[in-house]
Amino acid sequence: MYPICRSITGNGVRDTLALISADIDLKISEVPTGTKVLDWTVPKEWNIRDAYIRNSKGERVVDFRRSNLHVLNYSAPVDRRMSLGELQPHLFSLPKFPDWIPYKTSYYRETWGFCLSHRDLERLTEQEYEVFIDSTLADGHLTFGECVIRGSSQDEVLFSCHVCHPSLCNDNLSGISIATTLARLIAQEKRRYTYRFLFAPGTIGAIVWLALNEQRAQRIKHGLVLACLGDRGGMSYKKSRKGIADIDRAVAIVLRDDADQFEISEFSPYGYDERQYCSPGFDLPVGRLSRTPHGCFPEYHTSADNLEFVDADSLADSLMKCLAVVEVLEGDGRYVNKLPKGEPQLGRRGLYSDMGGYADAREREEALLWVLNMSDGNNSLLDIAERSRLRFTAIRGAATSLAAHDLIDQAL
Numbered sequence: 001m002y003p004i005c006r007s008i009t010g011n012g013v014r015d016t017l018a019l020i021s022a023d024i025d026l027k028i029s030e031v032p033t034g035t036k037v038l039d040w041t042v043p044k045e046w047n048i049r050d051a052y053i054r055n056s057k058g059e060r061v062v063d064f065r066r067s068n069l070h071v072l073n074y075s076a077p078v079d080r081r082m083s084l085g086e087l088q089p090h091l092f093s094l095p096k097f098p099d100w101i102p103y104k105t106s107y108y109r110e111t112w113g114f115c116l117s118h119r120d121l122e123r124l125t126e127q128e129y130e131v132f133i134d135s136t137l138a139d140g141h142l143t144f145g146e147c148v149i150r151g152s153s154q155d156e157v158l159f160s161c162h163v164c165h166p167s168l169c170n171d172n173l174s175g176i177s178i179a180t181t182l183a184r185l186i187a188q189e190k191r192r193y194t195y196r197f198l199f200a201p202g203t204i205g206a207i208v209w210l211a212l213n214e215q216r217a218q219r220i221k222h223g224l225v226l227a228c229l230g231d232r233g234g235m236s237y238k239k240s241r242k243g244i245a246d247i248d249r250a251v252a253i254v255l256r257d258d259a260d261q262f263e264i265s266e267f268s269p270y271g272y273d274e275r276q277y278c279s280p281g282f283d284l285p286v287g288r289l290s291r292t293p294h295g296c297f298p299e300y301h302t303s304a305d306n307l308e309f310v311d312a313d314s315l316a317d318s319l320m321k322c323l324a325v326v327e328v329l330e331g332d333g334r335y336v337n338k339l340p341k342g343e344p345q346l347g348r349r350g351l352y353s354d355m356g357g358y359a360d361a362r363e364r365e366e367a368l369l370w371v372l373n374m375s376d377g378n379n380s381l382l383d384i385a386e387r388s389r390l391r392f393t394a395i396r397g398a399a400t401s402l403a404a405h406d407l408i409d410q411a412l
Helices: 013-022 082-089 119-125 169-186 205-210 246-258 312-331 361-374 379-390 391-404
Strands: 027-032 044-056 060-064 078-083 128-138 143-150 156-162 194-200 220-225 235-238 262-265 288-289 334-337 376-380 408-410
Touching: 013 027, 013 143, 013 169, 027 246, 027 379, 044 078, 060 391, 078 082, 082 128, 128 312, 143 169, 143 205, 169 194, 169 312, 194 205, 194 376, 220 246, 220 262, 220 379, 235 246, 235 312, 246 262, 246 312, 246 334, 246 379, 246 391, 288 312, 312 391, 334 361, 334 391, 361 379, 361 391, 379 391
Parallel strands: 156 194, 156 220, 220 288, 235 262
Antiparallel strands: 027 143, 044 060, 044 128, 078 128, 143 194, 235 288, 334 376, 334 408
16 A cells, blocks of 8 residues: 555545455545535546656656655645746655655645655756656545444444555555454454444545434444554554543553553544544544544654554554454453342352462452452443453453352343
């Protein structure tokens, strides 16, 4: 996916979704230019074939074919000759990182421009330049993809990632890759929840989906926006607008249990598509899972966010955290102790001997006692894991053993 020039519309998005479709069952939808979606309108479709700045010797001093970041994303077509002074207002660089190309966009303002390293900018001399962008802005469609994995319940878990960025790996090929792999893994087992994976352009894509699915959106009981999951930083989680939703608690438990380094932040209406799902008219329980958050690593929105910047171990770890969150959501439930007066005799039932082979027999014993004590039909396993400060997997394992020995029943 890395070489594809993506944007909020166009063939780059289609090509990306086609690659995802090779791995998972993806339904692709297209919404025409001009369609009213909440307070927005689907924009014109943008496609680009070539672009360059050529000097008086005929040399391409800036070349879209070398990096698709060289063109201001959504640039209008241009074919002109001009002086350096005329060209200068249309050039963007990063003086602080002189070897990197910045990523810039002009989605909703028709203009054009080029992005280049600051070193290359400083090499430009006073002469006439040929400036050429072979692009189109025309009526077309906005394209997005969905993979829905049916569970026994119509209640849904949403995983959402943006597919609009060109050659940027952490932001957000990492999110796309993890969402695709996660969908494939979830589909291998029967699930309680229905899982919806949405691959859509940032902001406008989520708004389009919400506009088309206002009723269906109410089925979303838990959700995560996946972004920036491949760098070497610790995990970070941004809470939903609710702040105390089960997804907020589930992620916090997973990070507490399994992450060496993590940070949890409160909701803010700035960021990725969680701000659309958490807009007050929807107020869905959707948080954002990342490693280093967007804007907090220098490579963000530059050519340095490349294939060398993302790390295989970090991607694997992020995937495992997502799977662990799924297991918490799937495994949570409320139980009722069938022998609530005093502790039942666990040794007679062989429950203590079941502890053989456990790395921490004390944790196993505590988990059994916590589940028995708190299973009054009001406390969920997530509640018990939070209060006991024991790992959710230990609490869930204890509940499974106690239910097998007919000591607890699932609450209705």
